[in-house]
Amino acid sequence: MATILDGKALSKDLKIALADKVKESGLSPKLAVVFDPKNDGSRLYVGMKQRAAAKVGIATEDIAVADDVTTEAVLKIVADLNADPSVTGILVQAPLPEAVNDQQVFSAIAPEKDVDGLGAFNQGMLFGDQPGEYAVAATPQGVMTMLKHYDIDPYGKKAVVVGRSQLFGRPMAALLNNANATVTLAHRYTPREMLLDSLKDADIVVVGVGIANFITGDQIKDGAVLVDVGMNVVDGKTTGDIEFVSAEKKASFITPVPGGVGPMTIATLLENTFAAALNQEKNQ
Numbered sequence: 001m002a003t004i005l006d007g008k009a010l011s012k013d014l015k016i017a018l019a020d021k022v023k024e025s026g027l028s029p030k031l032a033v034v035f036d037p038k039n040d041g042s043r044l045y046v047g048m049k050q051r052a053a054a055k056v057g058i059a060t061e062d063i064a065v066a067d068d069v070t071t072e073a074v075l076k077i078v079a080d081l082n083a084d085p086s087v088t089g090i091l092v093q094a095p096l097p098e099a100v101n102d103q104q105v106f107s108a109i110a111p112e113k114d115v116d117g118l119g120a121f122n123q124g125m126l127f128g129d130q131p132g133e134y135a136v137a138a139t140p141q142g143v144m145t146m147l148k149h150y151d152i153d154p155y156g157k158k159a160v161v162v163g164r165s166q167l168f169g170r171p172m173a174a175l176l177n178n179a180n181a182t183v184t185l186a187h188r189y190t191p192r193e194m195l196l197d198s199l200k201d202a203d204i205v206v207v208g209v210g211i212a213n214f215i216t217g218d219q220i221k222d223g224a225v226l227v228d229v230g231m232n233v234v235d236g237k238t239t240g241d242i243e244f245v246s247a248e249k250k251a252s253f254i255t256p257v258p259g260g261v262g263p264m265t266i267a268t269l270l271e272n273t274f275a276a277a278l279n280q281e282k283n284q
């Protein structure tokens with residue numbers, strides 16, 4: 001039976017520690033959140049982020065965009081937030097309405113306020129494995145924090161990342177690569193046979209494709225570490241991309257859904273937001 005990678009418990013500890021740090025710093029971090037209020041997921045996640053931020057002493061400001069908003073209008077919102085000294089962090093909750101080019105918007109955020117690390121500058125730092133302080137996307141960074149907490153070192157391991165989104169797969173592969181794993185990045189055009197072949201001898205598998213039960217226990221190696229970034233609703237129940245019952249019998253470690261990567265995403269975003277406020281104070 002696998003050990004559960006308990007993101008819910010770990011994120012709780014991280015938030016308690018962060019609340020102390022925020023208090024001790026005497027700073028007043030403020031996170032501006034740009035989001036589409038018509039998107040059910042965004043409304044849910046933004047609400048979760050706001051409540052968690054309030055608990056650790058980070059103020060938030062909501063900026064709800066209209067249905068027919070254009071990329072230019074969102075770029076103007078971001079430019080105003082970049083220029084506002086009371087705002088220390090900016091988060092653009094994806095997805096924005098269809099007409100908006102999310103990546104263009106992410107890259108317009110001033111790098112020092114880009115707490116989600118999704119802009120071109122911060123992604124370039126990550127992909128170049130550059131030294132220094134910069135934010136990394138909250139979901140993959142949260143996965144790395146969880147691996148470290150459970151003493152799982154990617155060094156020399158074979159890792160397979162399934163999904164290549166900007167929010168998850170691409171930065172996840174870069175982080176594992178920077179941690180000296182040998183990384184395969186699979187995606188929707190990877191032939192099924194090729195994916196199954198990669199999974200057979202993978203030590204670490206991280207999956208985020210948004211398809212319930214996409215990976216099953218019979219496809220993975222005995223003792224593999226399984227991290228499930230997926231979130232699907234099946235028969236009214238939140239479930240991941242990994243078929244938990246069969247996979248936990250073969251894995252050494254596995255994340256549950258819910259209670260695994262999701263809570264780590266939120267804790268990491270708050271850590272990034274505080275780090276950004278500290279850096280801005282230092283560099284003033």
Ligand SMILES: Nc1nc2c(c(=O)[nH]1)N[C@@H](CN(C=O)c1ccc(C(=O)N[C@@H](CCC(=O)O)C(=O)O)cc1)CN2
Binds near residue numbers: 265
């Ligand atoms: N700008 C960003 N947009 C989006 C991100 C992101 O990191 N930055 N990630 C996703 C969604 N997301 C955060 O925004 C997120 C998803 C899920 C959870 C979470 O804690 N989930 C719970 C279960 C909740 C439920 O049952 O419905 C869990 O896993 O335990 C947190 C954050 C999209 N956009």
